[in-house]
Each structure stands twice: as structure tokens, then as C-alpha cells.
Amino acid sequence: MDKDQIKSILFSNIADIMDMDESEIDVQESLRDLGANSVDRMEIIVETMRKIGVKINMLEFANIKNIQEMVDFLYERSEK
Amino acid sequence: MRDQKSNRSVLITGMGSLNSVSRNVEGFREALYNGRCGIAKSSEGNEQISFGGFIKDLDFRGQTDSLAVSDELKKKAVSLGRRAPDGIKYSILTSLEAWAQAGMEGRECDNTRIGIVLAGSNLSVNEQFRVASEYSDQPEFISPSYAFQFMDTYHIGVISELLSVKGVGFSVGSASASGNSAIIQGYNLVKNGSCDICLVVGTAADLSYIEKHAFANLGALGGKDALIPPESVYRPFDRKHDGFIYGQGAGCIILESSDTAEKTKALAELSGGCIVLDGNHGPECNPDGEARAMRAAIEMAGIECGDIDYINAHGTGSPLGDESEVRAIREVFGSHAANIRINSTKSIIGHCLFSAGVCECISTVIQMTNSFVHPNINLNAPIDEGLNLVKGMSSEHSIRYALSNSFGFSGFNTSIVLKALEG
Numbered sequence: 001m002d003k004d005q006i007k008s009i010l011f012s013n014i015a016d017i018m019d020m021d022e023s024e025i026d027v028q029e030s031l032r033d034l035g036a037n038s039v040d041r042m043e044i045i046v047e048t049m050r051k052i053g054v055k056i057n058m059l060e061f062a063n064i065k066n067i068q069e070m071v072d073f074l075y076e077r078s079e080k
Numbered sequence: 081m082r083d084q085k086s087n088r089s090v091l092i093t094g095m096g097s098l099n100s101v102s103r104n105v106e107g108f109r110e111a112l113y114n115g116r117c118g119i120a121k122s123s124e125g126n127e128q129i130s131f132g133g134f135i136k137d138l139d140f141r142g143q144t145d146s147l148a149v150s151d152e153l154k155k156k157a158v159s160l161g162r163r164a165p166d167g168i169k170y171s172i173l174t175s176l177e178a179w180a181q182a183g184m185e186g187r188e189c190d191n192t193r194i195g196i197v198l199a200g201s202n203l204s205v206n207e208q209f210r211v212a213s214e215y216s217d218q219p220e221f222i223s224p225s226y227a228f229q230f231m232d233t234y235h236i237g238v239i240s241e242l243l244s245v246k247g248v249g250f251s252v253g254s255a256s257a258s259g260n261s262a263i264i265q266g267y268n269l270v271k272n273g274s275c276d277i278c279l280v281v282g283t284a285a286d287l288s289y290i291e292k293h294a295f296a297n298l299g300a301l302g303g304k305d306a307l308i309p310p311e312s313v314y315r316p317f318d319r320k321h322d323g324f325i326y327g328q329g330a331g332c333i334i335l336e337s338s339d340t341a342e343k344t345k346a347l348a349e350l351s352g353g354c355i356v357l358d359g360n361h362g363p364e365c366n367p368d369g370e371a372r373a374m375r376a377a378i379e380m381a382g383i384e385c386g387d388i389d390y391i392n393a394h395g396t397g398s399p400l401g402d403e404s405e406v407r408a409i410r411e412v413f414g415s416h417a418a419n420i421r422i423n424s425t426k427s428i429i430g431h432c433l434f435s436a437g438v439c440e441c442i443s444t445v446i447q448m449t450n451s452f453v454h455p456n457i458n459l460n461a462p463i464d465e466g467l468n469l470v471k472g473m474s475s476e477h478s479i480r481y482a483l484s485n486s487f488g489f490s491g492f493n494t495s496i497v498l499k500a501l502e503g
Contacts, residue, residue, distance in 0.1 A: 015164070017164075019159065019162065039224060039225055042224040043224055043225055045222060046220075046221055046222070046223065047221075047223070049221065050218075050221035055218075055220045055221075055502070060287055
């Protein structure tokens with residue numbers, strides 16, 4: 001799966017769970033900046049991992065600062 | 081807490097309804113009056129468990145939009161319900177309809193004096209079955225929200241957030257008697273001053289095919305001849321009855337103390353109700369327990385047996401269950417039994433299990449306030465010709481005091497008394 005596909009899945013999940021338009025998502029912002037609470041954030045991550053087919057411990061997402069970093073991280077781990 | 085010794089009465093001020101025949105209380109009135117049956121066949125195939133009264137093709141956003149509440153409340157409802165399991169959507173819709181009818185929005189009242197009682201337990205077994213089937217070999221991907229959504233009490237959380245309710249709240253389980261038990265607990269809370277207003281919420285039982293098959297294996301499920309047309313399969317009190325047909329039905333009633341309610345706006349009075357056990361772990365019914373529940377409810381309401389002019393029967397269409405209830409009614413009412421109009425709302429919407437008591441209380445209030453009794457669908461040859469089981473079409477009937485029965489597996493017997501308001 002290439003990085004654009006991963007970004008597209010992540011954006012689609014953010015839009016669905018946060019009830020917002022994908023055009024409102026700025027990759028420089030964090031999920032928290034978009035208004036996601038802790039449950040929303042975990043829902044977005046778990047649903048994205050499921051669709052990509054990669055299993056990563058939730059603790060490893062702790063230091064991710066924004067959505068771009070999340071795309072990069074998911075891409076890197078999905079390659080392994 | 082208010083003075084516990086007050087003579088306050090408990091009024092029903094709002095109702096919301098959603099089931100296989102209708103999307104709201106007015107639609108339910110029309111279906112009851114016209115005896116329009118909601119039993120159909122699901123896509124599960126041509127077998128016994130495929131019969132049911134199903135809520136189909138619900139447009140949650142559209143239905144929310146049709147309710148007489150503010151845009152702000154509609155938005156909150158959609159936000160809370162759009163990704164939630166269907167049962168939550170039903171609870172949201174019926175609570176909002178009842179809230180609107182009771183004139184709650186914009187009303188000045190202390191929200192710490194409003195409570196919620198939820199009817200039933202094991203409300204989302206189909207969702208649990210789906211999650212188990214889908215994720216048993218990849219549990220890492222289970223939705224984190226499932227951790228609080230699988231609990232029945234999630235309904236209470238959603239409704240309390242939606243309506244900013246901050247008083248007492250809990251769920252009440254007593255098998256198929258859960259609806260009545262929840263109404264009785266709501267009654268007690270208002271009567272004893274624990275709250276002024278109480279929402280009693282019953283949502284649609286969401287059975288998986290595992291539970292449906294278990295009911296079939298037990299012999300409790302009707303439709304044993306799977307070739308019978310769905311609208312003819314469910315026959316409470318008819319000699320050809322052969323078990324219950326599952327129905328999906330949700331309802332909400334709002335109870336309010338006469339100390340705070342505007343009596344002119346109330347729909348009916350809830351005069352009393354009683355839960356009694358009959359000391360039995362299994363599914364068997366017990367005429368003695370049923371009779372004790374009815375007598376106790378009547379006594380609590382401070383009336384005589386002769387005052388009851390309508391019974392919304394438990395009437396599941398199980399041969400033993402129907403016969404047991406008929407016996408109990410004859411025992412309690414003696415010669416007056418023949419004067420009482422009796423019907424089973426289950427013949428129209430199916431057996432809604434945990435919410436049955438709430439749906440049937442709503443049916444009773446609809447018939448009471450519109451002065452009619454609906455027919456028992458498919459009643460051709462009654463098991464007791466001496467009772468006034470409503471046949472054929474709806475008929476005009478003025479109801480002053482009504483009894484609504486709900487009995488449940490493992491020895492639960494409940495009955496409530498409703499009183500028409502003057503004028």
C-alpha cells in the first residue's frame with residue numbers, strides 16, 4: 001500500500017468519526033487540534049490499522065505530533 | 081428528596097414509539113386502529129426464525145429531522161447516534177418524541193430532578209455476536225468504543241447527555257417483563273419523591289440468530305409452519321397459536337409527578353403496578369403468580385376488580401402462556417371477566433421482549449385516549465369463547481381503568497394499572 005492510499009484511508013476515517021469534511025483536515029494539525037477526544041483518537045487509529053492491515057501497539061502513537069507524522073509512521077510500519 | 085408521604089399521583093405526559101408498523105405514536109395509533117400487522121419475513125430465509133416484526137429501512141437523520149424539537153437538539157441527536165448501534169438510534173428517536181410531546185424543551189425545571197430508567201438487559205446480543213464473529217482472530221481491531229457500548233447502560237448515558245438529564249438512572253431487567261418492571265420502578269421513583277420526572281425507555285431487542293434458534297429449540301417460537309404467510313402466522317389466543325413471533329419495538333414514556341406537571345397536558349395516570357416472582361427458574365408460566373400480580377396492581381391503584389374495563393394482555397401466542405393468562409384473568413375477575421375487552425398488541429407488532437411492557441403501555445394509552453380497542457390479529461377461534469377478546473376490527477370502547485400485563489421467563493409476573501383522565 002502506498003503512502004497516498006494510507007493517507008486517504010486515514011482522512012476518510014477522520015472525516016467519518018469527527019463528522020467533518022476531508023477538506024477541513026490539515027496535515028500539520030494533530031487529531032486533538034481537530035477536536036478529537038481520547039476515544040475518537042483511538043477509534044481513528046484502530047479503524048485505520050484495520051483497513052491497512054497493520055497491528056501496532058497503541059503506546060507507539062504517543063509521540064506522534066501531527067497527522068502527517070501519523071501517515072509517515074503508518075506507512076513505515078506497514079512496509080515491514 | 082421531596083416529602084415521601086405526599087399524595088402525589090404519577091402522570092404520563094409524553095410518549096415516543098418506533099416499531100415494525102410505525103415510526104411515531106401517531107403512526108402507531110393508525111396501525112392499531114386499522115389492525116395493520118407488522119409481521120414479515122427477514123432475509124434470513126424461509127425458516128421459522130425468519131418471521132418477525134422488524135424495523136426496516138430507518139433513515140435516522142431524516143427521522144430525527146421530522147421530530148418537533150429544536151435544531152440544536154436534532155444536531156446533538158445525530159452526533160450521538162449516527163455511528164451508534166441501531167438500538168441506540170431507536171432510544172434517541174423515541175426519547176426525543178416523548179420529550180417533545182411532554183413539552184420539556186425550553187421548560188424551566190431542575191434537571192437533577194429528572195431520572196431515566198432503562199428496560200431490559202442483554203439488549204445488544206446481535207452486536208456482540210457480530211463483533212465476536214468478525215474479530216475473534218484479530219482482537220486488536222475491535223472498536224475501542226465497544227468497551228462502553230456493549231453495556232446496556234450506554235443507552236442511559238446517551239439519553240442523559242442528549243437531554244441533559246442529571247438525576248437518578250439505572251436499568252431494570254426481568255426478561256419479557258422488563259418493560260413493565262421499568263415502568264414500575266419509574267413510578268416508585270416519582271411517587272416516593274426521588275425525582276419529579278422520569279423517562280422510561282425500552283429499546284428494540286436485538287437478537288442474533290443464536291438466540292432465535294435457542295427460542296425455536298425450546299419450542300417457544302411460533303411459525304412452526306414456515307409456509308404460512310407472515311401476516312397470518314402470529315395468533316395470540318387463537319386455537320391455532322403455536323408460540324411467539326419476535327418483534328422489534330422501541331418506546332419511551334415520560335412520567336411526571338402531579339406536584340409539578342400541568343395536569344391538563346397529561347395523557348393518563350399510572351395508578352400502580354406490581355412485580356411478583358413465582359419461584360421458578362425456567363420458562364414455565366404460572367397462573368397463580370399472574371393472578372397475584374394483577375390483584376396487587378389493582379389494590380395498589382386503590383380500585384376494585386370491577387373497575388377494570390380493558391386488559392392489554394401479555395398474550396404471547398404460546399399455547400400454555402395464553403391458557404395460563406386466561407385462567408388467571410378468570411380467577412381474578414370472576415363473573416366480571418366477560419365484561420372486560422382484552423387484546424394482545426403483540427399480534428400487531430410481535431413480541432418485543434424487553435421493551436414489550438413499554439410498547440404495550442403506549443398502546444394502552446393510545447386506545448384509552450382515542451376510545452377504541454384494537455383487534456387481536458388472526459383471532460378466528462378463541463381459546464375461551466366466554467371472554468371478550470376483541471375480534472375482527474377495532475371497536476369503540478371507553479376505557480376508564482386498564483390493566484397491562486407482562487410476564488417473563490424465570491418466574492416474573494408484572495401488571496400495571498392505567499387510569500383515564502377526566503375531560
